[in-house]
Amino acid sequence: MKSVKFLVLAASATLAACSQPVTDESSDAARVVNVYSARHYASDDAIYAAFTEQTGIAVNVVAAGGDQLIERVRADGERSPADVIITVDAARLHRAEQAGLFAETDFSDLTSTVPANLIDPQGYWVSMAKRARVIAYSNTRVQPGEIETYEDLADPRWRGRICVRESGNAYNQSLLASIVARSGEEAAQAWAQGIVDNMARAPQGGDITQIQGIAAGECDVAIVNHYYYALMVNSDEPARQAAAAAVTLFFPNQETSGAHINVSGAGIAANAPHPDEARALIDFFFTDEAQRMFAELSNEIPVNADASWDNPTLDAMLPFVEDSRNVSELGDHNETAQRIFDRVGWQ
Amino acid sequence: MQAAARSLYRQLPGRALGLAILAAAICAAPVIAVAWIALTGETGDYLRHLAGTRLATYLTTSAVVALIAATGAGVIGTGLGWLIARTAFFGRKTLAWVLILPLAVPAYVAAYAWLDLSHAGGPLHAMTGGLFPTIRGSWGSGLMFALVLYPYVYLLARDTFAGQSADAYNAARTLGAGPFTAFWRTSLPMARPAIAAGLALVVMESLADYGTVSHLGAPTLSIGLIRAWSGAGSLVDAARLSLVLVLIAIFIFGLERAQRSRARSVNAAGRHKPAPRHPLHGAVALAALAACLIPLVLGMVIPLGRLAWLALRTETASGLAAASLHSLTLAGSTALIAAGLGLATAYALRSRTAIATLAARAAGLGYAVPGAVAAVGVIALLSGTQALIDPAWRQLTGDVFPILLTGTGAALVFAYLSRFAAAAISPAETALARVTPSLDGAARTLGARRGRRVWRIHWPLIAAGVTSAGLLVFVEVLKELPATMILRPFNYDTLAIIAHNFATDERLGEAALPSLLIPLVALLPMIFVARYLSRQDH
Numbered sequence: 001m002k003s004v005k006f007l008v009l010a011a012s013a014t015l016a017a018c019s020q021p022v023t024d025e026s027s028d029a030a031r032v033v034n035v036y037s038a039r040h041y042a043s044d045d046a047i048y049a050a051f052t053e054q055t056g057i058a059v060n061v062v063a064a065g066g067d068q069l070i071e072r073v074r075a076d077g078e079r080s081p082a083d084v085i086i087t088v089d090a091a092r093l094h095r096a097e098q099a100g101l102f103a104e105t106d107f108s109d110l111t112s113t114v115p116a117n118l119i120d121p122q123g124y125w126v127s128m129a130k131r132a133r134v135i136a137y138s139n140t141r142v143q144p145g146e147i148e149t150y151e152d153l154a155d156p157r158w159r160g161r162i163c164v165r166e167s168g169n170a171y172n173q174s175l176l177a178s179i180v181a182r183s184g185e186e187a188a189q190a191w192a193q194g195i196v197d198n199m200a201r202a203p204q205g206g207d208i209t210q211i212q213g214i215a216a217g218e219c220d221v222a223i224v225n226h227y228y229y230a231l232m233v234n235s236d237e238p239a240r241q242a243a244a245a246a247v248t249l250f251f252p253n254q255e256t257s258g259a260h261i262n263v264s265g266a267g268i269a270a271n272a273p274h275p276d277e278a279r280a281l282i283d284f285f286f287t288d289e290a291q292r293m294f295a296e297l298s299n300e301i302p303v304n305a306d307a308s309w310d311n312p313t314l315d316a317m318l319p320f321v322e323d324s325r326n327v328s329e330l331g332d333h334n335e336t337a338q339r340i341f342d343r344v345g346w347q
Numbered sequence: 348m349q350a351a352a353r354s355l356y357r358q359l360p361g362r363a364l365g366l367a368i369l370a371a372a373i374c375a376a377p378v379i380a381v382a383w384i385a386l387t388g389e390t391g392d393y394l395r396h397l398a399g400t401r402l403a404t405y406l407t408t409s410a411v412v413a414l415i416a417a418t419g420a421g422v423i424g425t426g427l428g429w430l431i432a433r434t435a436f437f438g439r440k441t442l443a444w445v446l447i448l449p450l451a452v453p454a455y456v457a458a459y460a461w462l463d464l465s466h467a468g469g470p471l472h473a474m475t476g477g478l479f480p481t482i483r484g485s486w487g488s489g490l491m492f493a494l495v496l497y498p499y500v501y502l503l504a505r506d507t508f509a510g511q512s513a514d515a516y517n518a519a520r521t522l523g524a525g526p527f528t529a530f531w532r533t534s535l536p537m538a539r540p541a542i543a544a545g546l547a548l549v550v551m552e553s554l555a556d557y558g559t560v561s562h563l564g565a566p567t568l569s570i571g572l573i574r575a576w577s578g579a580g581s582l583v584d585a586a587r588l589s590l591v592l593v594l595i596a597i598f599i600f601g602l603e604r605a606q607r608s609r610a611r612s613v614n615a616a617g618r619h620k621p622a623p624r625h626p627l628h629g630a631v632a633l634a635a636l637a638a639c640l641i642p643l644v645l646g647m648v649i650p651l652g653r654l655a656w657l658a659l660r661t662e663t664a665s666g667l668a669a670a671s672l673h674s675l676t677l678a679g680s681t682a683l684i685a686a687g688l689g690l691a692t693a694y695a696l697r698s699r700t701a702i703a704t705l706a707a708r709a710a711g712l713g714y715a716v717p718g719a720v721a722a723v724g725v726i727a728l729l730s731g732t733q734a735l736i737d738p739a740w741r742q743l744t745g746d747v748f749p750i751l752l753t754g755t756g757a758a759l760v761f762a763y764l765s766r767f768a769a770a771a772i773s774p775a776e777t778a779l780a781r782v783t784p785s786l787d788g789a790a791r792t793l794g795a796r797r798g799r800r801v802w803r804i805h806w807p808l809i810a811a812g813v814t815s816a817g818l819l820v821f822v823e824v825l826k827e828l829p830a831t832m833i834l835r836p837f838n839y840d841t842l843a844i845i846a847h848n849f850a851t852d853e854r855l856g857e858a859a860l861p862s863l864l865i866p867l868v869a870l871l872p873m874i875f876v877a878r879y880l881s882r883q884d885h
Contacts (some may be wrong), residue, residue, distance in 0.1 A: 034837065040848035060837035062754075065847075067577045068833035072753070073721055074615055074732040079750045081837075168574050204483045204564040205462055208853040216468030228853065236660045236856065243468055338574065342400040347566055 017335045029309035032059045036073060038066040038087040039264055043297035047290045055284075057277050062319065066092030066170075073269065074099050082269040083278035089170040090127075091177065093265045094331020097124045102267035103275070113286045113304045116325045118263060127327060128285040129300035132226045132320070133175045133260045137249040140221045150179065150260070153221065154194025162195060163210040164220035165204040166278050167341035171225055171262060176337035177330045178260045178323060185336055193344040203347045208232060208240070215243035222247075227299035230313045234299075251320040258323040264300070288291035364703055366691030371706035373688070374781040377765045378593060381586045381716060383551070384727060388583025393575060397584075405571040409554055411485040412492070412672055413566055416553040417546050419493025423642045424500025425542055429530060429843075431501075431637065432508035435624040436632040442639045443505070443675030444873055447818070450498035450647035451869035453826040453843065456559030456862045457491045458482075459850050460650035462563060463550075488565040492553040494646030500545030502815050503777055507541040508534060510781050513623070526625065540780075543606040544773040547599050548714070549818075551769075553861065554592055555717040558828065558847070568592060569717045589720045596715025600708065603773075651866065654859035661856030666840060670861065671868055674841040677756065677822035677831075681763040686817035689771025690809075693779040710772055713765035718829035724833065725762040729753045754836055762830040767823045771816040778812020779805075822869050841870065 037044065040063045048059040064072070064116040066087040073082050073096075085101055087093050096102060102124035110119065110126060118127035135147060147153065155164060165172065180188040200219035210222035211232060232244035251259040266285065268278045284290055291307035299314055363451060430436075431443045461482040465471045471479040482490065511534060519529035560567045572588035575581055627635050695703040713721060729752035740748040752758060782805050790800045828843050835841070842861045849858035 041852075058597035062835060062837055062839075064835075065577075065719075065829075065831035066830070068719065068722070071582065072726055072833055075726045076750060076753055077730065077734075079733065079747050081750060081754070166561065166566075168561060168570060168577070170577070202484065202564050204481070205466060205562065206851070206853040209462065209466055212466060212468035216466075216472065231852075231854065237657070239468075239470070241374060327433075339400075341398055342396065345401070 011347070031055075031274070031277055031297075032060055033057055033274050033281050034081045035062070035281070036069045036082045036085045036269075037061055037063045038069055038089075038092060041062065041298040043293045043300070046293050047299055049286070049296065050289055050293075051281055051284045054162045055280055057280060059281070060212045063299070067095070070096050070099055070101060073101050078271045080269065080271050081273060083272040083274045084266055085269050086264065086266045088131075088262070088264045090175060090176055090263055090265065090327040090330040091170065091334035092119070092331075093125050093263075094328060094334070096267070097122070097331075101270055102136055103270045103272060105268050110283075110286060113306075117324050118303055119263075120265075120267075120328050121326060125263040125265045126282065127263035127303055128282075128290075129294040129298075129320075130261045130303060131171075131263070131300055132251065132322065133171050133223060133262065134226055135221055135252050136214060136224050137221045138214050138252055139246055139248055142248075144248070147221065147250060149254065149256060150175070150223075151191060152252075153198065153223070154191045156194075156197070158198040158221065160198065160200050161220040162198045163200055163213040163222040164195065164203060165206055165210060167338075167346040172223070172346075173334055173337045173341070174262045174330045175223070175260050176340060177333035178257075178301045178325070180255055180333040180336050180340075181325055181329045182323075185340070186246060188282075188337070189340045189344060192340050192346055196344050197347050211247055212240075212243045215246040218338045224249075226317055230299035230317075233313045249317060251317070253322045253323070257320040257325075261301075261322045261327070263303075263327050265327075290304075357793060363691045363694035364698065364700070366688060367695035367703055367706045367710075370688035370692050370764075370772075370866070371709040373761065374710040374765045374768045376728055377721050377762065378503055378712045378716055380724040380727040381589055381720055381732070382593075384583060384723070385586035385590050388581075388586065391581065391584070393581055393584045394587060397571070397575070398849075399569075401566070401571065404566055405568045408485050408560075408565050408566040409569075412489045412560065412721065413550045413553050415486055415489025416492035416496065417550050419490060420497040420500050420549045421542065421546055423493065423497040423540070424502075424545055425504050425535070426640070427497075427639055428501045428504030428538075429508050429534065430635050432505045433530075433534070433624055434627050434635060436627040436635045438636055442636075445644065446501055447498045447873060448866055448870070449495045449643065449864035450819070451645055451822045451825065451826075452495045452650065453558070453846075453862075454491050454495050454552075454556060454864065455828075456654070456846060456850070456858075456865070457495050457646065457650045458488070458559040458562050459855060459862075460653045461487070461491065461859070463855055464649070464653055483563045483565075485565045487563045488556075488560045488567075489553070491559055491563070492549065492556070494642060496549045496552055497642060497646075499548045499819065500542055502819070503541040503545040503774060504538050506774075506811055506815065507538040511726075514875045540603075540607040541777050543603045544777060548770055550599055551596055551714045554595065555715065557717055557719065572717065573719065576719075576862075585722070587722060589716050593715045596712060597708075600711045607776075628757060645874060647866070651863055652854065653738040654862050657856040658859030658863060661859065667842070667861060667864060670840045670842045670845050672866055673839055674825050674843070674865070675868055677759060677763070677841065678821045681753065681760050681767070681824045682821035683816040684760070684762055685768045685771040685820040686775070686813055688768055689775040689816050689865055690779075691811050692772045693775035696776060701797065707772060707776075711769040714767065714769040716766070718766060718827060719833065720763075721766050722762050722830040722833040725758060725765065725830070726753055729758055729761075753834070756836060756839075757834075759831065759834045762834055763820075763824050763827060766827070766830065767820045770823060774816035774819065775809070776810045778809040781808050781812075790825070818873065821872060825865050825869055 052058055054324050063200055066089060069085065073080050073085060085096055087096060107119055107126045109122055114126060128199055137147060176188055176192060179191055207224040207228040210224055211229065213219045214222055226249065229244060229249045232240045253259055266282050268275055272278050286304055288307045291302035291304045293311040295302050295309035296311050425444055431439060463469055465479055465482045467481065515533040516529050519533045524532065555569055557569050557573055560570055568588060569592060572585040575588055576585035694705050696707050733748050733752055734747040786801060786804060790804050826843055826848050831841055831844060842864050846858045846861040
């Protein structure tokens with residue numbers, strides 16, 4: 001038993017030494033903002049560092065999946081230390097809003113910078129960067145002009161020619177949600193069924209895997225987020241560059257509804273202990289400096305069109321016509337989209 | 348004599364039983380919280396929708412993945428365990444601990460690397476003109492699990508083979524059986540409980556995995572429940588689906604127990620001299636070496652080699668030193684506690700009282716629930732506790748109880764223990780099975796007091812098993828992702844988190860170095876343990 005006792009004692013001593021205080025409420029002088037973020041990009045660390053340097057406000061971060069963050073903030077309730085909640089994907093923002101996690105905020109002073117369709121109509125959250133879900137096609141096996149819309153991909157002539165990832169992926173869900181919003185559930189299901197019928201292979205891997213599938217000749221078109229293509233173009237790895245060079249990135253629905261976009265968004269937590277600092281950080285996301293970092297470090301599309309940045313790969317994709325529907329609608333239709341995926345057997 | 352031994356056991360486990368009940372409470376509480384969420388939540392029509400669409404697919408895929416994983420890990424783990432424990436060949440001593448290392452490779456990291464190598468357009472695909480199959484789907488996932496989880500079986504089987512007496516095997520040989528037949532008829536049946544314990548862990552872990560099966564496109568039940576949560580936004584339905592996993596776990600542990608009770612006490616050590624190792628020479632020795640190297644190469648060298656190759660061409664991520672320290676701290680403290688609790692539970696089990704048995708079974712439950720759901724259970728539990736304290740605290744201070752329980756390292760260790768303590772109980776129990784009642788009786792007759800008996804007689808016999816148990820938990824925590832993400836304190840990255848964040852963005856180059864660091868960090872304590880164990884041999 002001695003050994004058992006020793007193990008337990010040693011372990012609890014280690015544990016006591018490694019538990020840290022959650023926040024430093026004790027000192028009034030040090031201003032902090034606590035961020036719960038579903039983002040994990042290099043751009044964010046750079047933005048927080050710049051924010052701290054300019055304002056003296058320290059940034060504490062917990063990063064996890066959107067649904068997990070929502071659950072943690074919800075369970076902590078009024079004792080939650082969260083000040084700013086950030087998620088990628090409009091549907092997660094919607095869900096956080098439904099769970100009552102956001103404080104209603106007056107974002108009206110941002111309307112000169114941010115298009116109205118990227119701000120939650122109820123004022124719970126605001127988008128700070130965009131990502132487009134678009135189409136990549138083979139330079140050799142697909143002629144320019146052969147595809148114009150997402151809807152085209154459901155046509156039987158693409159049978160056995162489409163690569164796309166699994167339907168658990170939030171970006172696929174939001175794309176389908178946008179079609180539900182535009183054309184209704186029935187048409188959206190017919191579209192999803194068409195894509196499943198046209199798949200070249202069972203879904204696997206991420207968006208880059210799909211583009212590599214085209215380059216290797218396994219499929220001719222793929223549905224991907226624009227920044228994965230940018231990652232490949234800027235990659236250090238010759239094989240990835242070559243795969244990117246074998247495809248054309250195409251922004252669909254330019255004559256109709258516009259290309260589907262999804263967003264990263266932020267809102268102030270309902271029980272934020274530091275609401276002023278939270279607002280300061282959110283405002284900082286829309287400065288030229290922060291918007292430039294979204295564009296340069298994570299290849300996202302800034303929401304502030306007046307910002308300037310240095311990213312030729314991204315510039316080559318811009319400008320394009322984007323879906324002008326308010327992104328909050330993507331959340332309204334997310335569950336419907338998910339059920340359609342289940343019904344048509346999109347793995 | 349028998350009666351004396353029995354009464355000894357009655358007094359021995361007093362404190363152990365207390366710890367065992369504590370372990371059971373830690374492990375089962377989050378599961379009970381999840382069950383509470385499942386049973387008290389609102390009922391929508393999502394489960395009916397699921398039953399009409401994909402539920403059957405989820406169940407069959409889970410079964411196929413688990414079956415492939417168990418078969419692969421069983422064959423590799425048992426075979427290598429026997430080779431290392433029972434034969435002598437060049438490199439055996441080093442391989443004895445190197446063979447454990449694939450366990451430190453997260454299955455999702457192996458999956459990222461293998462899919463990257465073998466998908467259409469990947470190097471293996473290109474080099475073989477498309478002949479090399481893409482590692483994907485149910486069989487691909489099962490294969491990944493087999494390659495990185497076989498050490499569970501290997502560790503337990505090896506220790507058991509090493510402790511087996513030579514009598515039965517020699518008798519079989521004397522009666523004209525070849526080495527293989529003798530192994531099949533005598534050594535293997537005696538090791539069956541240990542192998543079953545290892546396989547139970549392999550199956551549980553395959554079923555609870557999310558990262559691997561989602562990347563390789565194998566829609567298992569855990570994919571289904573995460574989708575219920577993230578797609579339908581219904582934590583309640585996700586909790587209900589995870590109860591199905593808990594039931595499967597109860598069933599599997601039941602099977603494992605049945606194995607164990609059928610084979611009780613055949614593993615007695617100390618009465619007989621362990622069998623000497625068979626020296627292997629020439630081609631046979633080479634074949635043994637190759638047999639050991641193949642799973643190592645497939646499970647570790649190739650995936651990590653690919654990552655190393657990518658890492659060398661990519662700028663290194665920052666913050667890796669701090670993340671390594673965090674990983675080590677969390678894994679180290681959890682492993683120590685888990686080993687202690689596992690051992691205590693094993694001791695308590697010797698009393699064969701109903702309450703000890705119940706405690707041990709309850710402790711196994713946490714292992715069945717996917718990390719994300721277990722973390723939700725932990726959160727629900729801790730925040731519920733905080734809410735309970737609130738009224739009294741408000742009277743005292745006028746405010747709600749501060750956020751002490753959730754969002755600290757303690758919450759994380761709690762979640763880890765609830766997930767992985769089961770991994771420590773089985774090995775400790777297997778190890779303790781070698782300490783027979785007669786050993787204790789003899790020591791007692793010679794006047795040894797209880798503490799001295801435990802330290803001088805039990806510990807040398809069980810040290811290997813208990814440290815192995817701690818080690819299993821250690822690497823589990825190093826690799827753990829979902830619970831770490833959701834429960835960690837501010838600004839607290841671990842290696843697994845950094846690796847995962849880059850890997851989900853398909854930035855394998857950046858993910859490479861942190862992924863490599865996970866087994867490297869695991870290496871330090873493993874070398875220590877390996878040296879310690881080989882000292883024990885003399």
